[in-house]
Amino acid sequence: MTTAKGKAKSTPISHTFFGAPPAPGDEVLERYSRPVRILHWVNAITWIVLFITGLFFFVPQFGGAASGGVSGLLHRIAAVIMVGWVVIYFLGSPKAALRGIGEAFKWGIDDIKWLQAAPSYYFFGDEKSMPPQEHMNTGQKLWWLTVLGAGGLMIVTGALMWFFKDIISADAFLWSAFFHDVGFIALLSFAFLHVYLSAFHPKMRGIFWSMWRGTVSARYAESHHKKWYDKVKKGS
């Protein structure tokens, strides 16, 4: 324990918290472009604002925090920034955006194998039966599908309750609120998983930095995204 403590002193606290990024000499591959990274962090920050202000409405015990409507206003501002930034990103790089969305829908036999092998990998570090993966692995595709599906649900139901409140029937409004809550539960639980697997899982330490710097070590790319790694290597 004492050696671990001594080591932590010489490394930045962010490395201790999120794991160490690739060392300066390591070979790295570009994984996330700058627009994608900005999109990710705008999303992350607005998501947290939406999550907290939404929680005030969802949990009766926290309801007092929504008094006066300030949290509701923040919720709307964050929603506009989040959706607005997605639109800006899409208009800025439509091809990359469509390619990115498309990744979630490309499924093959290796995705089935991945799902079968994942538990023993994520619990016991057993890498042998993990099939080679594309730029996005099966788990990331599932997360991506959740974000697209539940995110779309949130936008539609949220817009109904905000802009069309006076037009839609009372039942349509109440069901919108209901499905907004359903989307909230889905996103919340998958977001736990996303944050854990991309920053804190023992096998994934340091991967957090790929969304910060845009690069991953070649070693990681080869072991986790073999098909993508091969394509990049062939291209370069």
Added chain:
Amino acid sequence: MADKAILYDATKCTACRGCQVACKQWNDLHGVKTTNRGTYENPPDLSWDTWIKMEFREVGNNGDLRWLFTRRSCMHCTEAACVEVCPTKALYHHELGFVAYDKEKCSGCGYCVEACPFDVPRSGSGAITGIRTMNKCTLCQDRVTNDLTPACVKTCPTGALQYGDREALLLEGKARVASLGGNATLYGEEELGGLHVLYVLDDSPDVYGLPLDPKVPATSTVWQDVLQPIGWGVAGLAALGLGFNYVIAKRKIKIESEGK
């Protein structure tokens, strides 16, 4: 404390609308400019500034035209959908039985506006900010908690409106219905656990535009009774599963790196 209530006797009402004026005066609500729509009924609807409104109905019955009046305002339900859905607990049951609210707490979400089976609460302006605070009849909380009758009751010249203990008014309403005979009914005794505005009507409630079987919308109970526990369950399981994974994976990974 014993529940209080208002008893409205439609057969004694002349639709003078004095109650509408008294309500606006006491509660300092603005008058609304309206246009003549060919009826004495005015303003056209309840609003943020109009908490009580008399409705006029012309009901034909075998060539015998009847002009029926109804009082439209908050019913102060015992099983109140608005209280159920209010996220900030701005709406609550007062110890005297009526549905009170704390304006400071209202977030303007508008859930109560949509959930109310009588379509009573009204949102204010602010569609863009979303802060559309709600307004509705308070049963003159500031008056009744100081031993005064509500403004509408106080001003009623014909005795069509009374205020008092709910039990006593129920007895009085039943006696009145019995003496009226025919189709006369008392509305509000059992509806939604008992309303705190009771109606003596000369006909079936639906003739007066009142719902025969008002209900709390299913969605408003599903939210708290079903979705809440599911939300906690799913989030809890996710957190627990990840913690479990961390403990196991951490040990395994350590062993691996030691072996290297």
